[in-house]
């Protein structure tokens with residue numbers, strides 16, 4: 001079938017085409033080799049839209065005939081456009097009958113229309129090989145189940161197919177959607193630190209002059225990296241020294257937001273970054289810093305966001321909550337060291353130019369990390385070397401890509417908490433973000449509660465999270481604690497309330513009520529009982545989950561959440577299951593006594 005390779009491989013790298021062609025001509029690979037070669041091709045296709053549109057899940061699909069020829073290919077250009085599977089099936093036409101489809105990732109059926117699944121079924125595909133399950137929990141497994149229920153054979157790498165080469169191919173699928181996997185498993189976006197340095201390890205001359213260290217070709221590569229990111233971030237000093245633009249000048253592609261981190265706000269009044277005609281800029285700063293300068297920035301249309309504590313982790317958590325998937329750090333060594341220390345940098349791209357500038361005080365890419373012995377050095381994982389023009393690009397990971405598959409907690413343990421869960425027949429309901437299915441179980445769901453305060457008056461709390469966070473400081477005889485309660489109470493969002501409560505607790509543990517650790521579960525239970533008593537539809541939803549284990553899928557909160565690997569204590573899930581039992585045990589259960597159930 002000569003049609004296949006000629007048409008389908010024109011966009012692929014030579015290596016992949018050769019691998020497939022070799023397979024066809026020599027037939028030397030066993031079945032895993034064939035499957036993994038096509039899965040890698042699907043991942044390669046999936047990567048094609050990166051940088052063209054705003055980052056989104058990357059999907060690629062390859063359809064092959066029984067004899068191993070490529071009949072059709074496709075990749076998702078952007079969210080909401082025609083799915084990769086639809087395009088591949090159309091390209092394959094009649095050759096789809098009895099064919100195998102290779103998908104780098106399980107399709108996500110966000111809108112309930114099963115477009116990708118239907119396309120494969122209607123095309124007559126009989127086998128589907130999936131690189132990874134969808135990392136978002138409410139979508140995970142749905143399409144695989146739907147395909148299997150239609151009689152298709154579905155093989156998932158690492159589950160139904162296992163070997164060293166399968167693991168390697170699976171890794172390419174994890175890589176192509178690393179930002180989405182991070183979104184599903186951690187509280188911060190996927191961050192890449194990029195810098196250009198001379199052969200003697202300097203990112204600027206002693207004077208601070210840095211234009212340019214790397215070659216034009218390397219800098220064009222940087223434009224492409226920017227286009228693949230949701231935002232580019234620099235520190236105040238880079239703005240002062242370089243007056244950067246930070247735009248992705250790679251030809252009509254996606255433009256990332258620009259973020260400046262500055263504690264002092266001692267920044268120039270005129271700067272390229274304050275020109276927001278092409279793309280917006282956000283300045284994040286310390287609360288109260290140079291209010292007059294903040295006004296000036298606002299008058300230019302630059303958004304200013306104040307933080308109680310301006311550090312890379314808080315800033316990244318904030319941008320995660322704003323929905324950012326991936327961030328490119330193009331700062332100098334000072335901020336880079338701070339970000340690495342905070343554990344928010346996942347990947348490094350270092351362009352090394354074959355030139356020497358010298359200078360005892362010339363800056364280097366990463367400033368003080370507090371390490372004293374070489375044995376403490378951070379080792380890069382999965383590193384890669386590539387020549388770009390005259391420069392060498394070294395890239396690698398500081399942290400492995402997290403495993404997206406959730407670990408299921410033991411059913412016996414759950415039965416002990418809630419006897420309505422029948423061991424071996426239960427299912428798990430994960431909840432986390434309020435927009436997810438069962439998102440209303442989250443403490444961040446927008447359901448105000450009214451609870452009696454110390455003065456015998458009913459006070460309204462915007463969310464359970466507001467109530468919970470503020471109660472850390474209740475009864476403490478200190479004006480700062482009282483002020484903090486009021487601030488948390490009027491926080492615009494539960495995210496903000498949580499940030500305030502947590503950071504105050506970290507910075508001023510002396511202001512937290514002394515009995516907090518003993519009473520926090522009761523405080524939470526009271527608020528939850530009030531919420532679910534106040535809103536009948538929420539109570540019905542909770543009751544509809546009978547028989548299921550409820551797990552708050554928070555990867556970072558190991559007390560209230562289930563943790564990344566099921567290692568969390570899942571106290572929120574436990575309390576909800578306890579409340580469910582209480583509601584079931586007595587249909588006339590009164591509402592929480594301190595609660596004004598509407």
Ligand SMILES: NC(=O)C1=CN([C@@H]2O[C@H](COP(=O)(O)OP(=O)(O)OC[C@H]3O[C@@H](n4cnc5c(N)ncnc54)[C@H](OP(=O)(O)O)[C@@H]3O)[C@@H](O)[C@H]2O)C=CC1
Pocket residue numbers: 194195196197202203204207208209210213234235236237238239241242261262263264265266267310311312330331332333334335336338363
């Ligand atoms: N070759 C390359 O790839 C690059 C080279 N450079 C060069 O590096 C030099 C600047 O490096 P450097 O001074 O390290 O600049 P940075 O970009 O690291 O900026 C440091 C500034 O970041 C702000 N900041 C805010 N929060 C924090 C925090 N938690 N930790 C640390 N910093 C924070 C502060 O700004 P503020 O003082 O306003 O409060 C601080 O002074 C310039 O000469 C520039 O040309 C810069 C980027 C890339």
Ligand SMILES: Nc1c(N[C@@H]2O[C@H](COP(=O)(O)O)[C@@H](O)[C@H]2O)[nH]c(=O)[nH]c1=O
Pocket residue numbers: 195196210211212213214218219222234238242243244245246247330331351
């Ligand atoms: N000097 C240097 C880099 N410096 C980075 O690029 C920014 C300038 O971007 P722009 O104004 O958009 O061209 C600058 O502030 C710093 O973050 N990058 C590189 O790839 N190579 C280089 O040699």
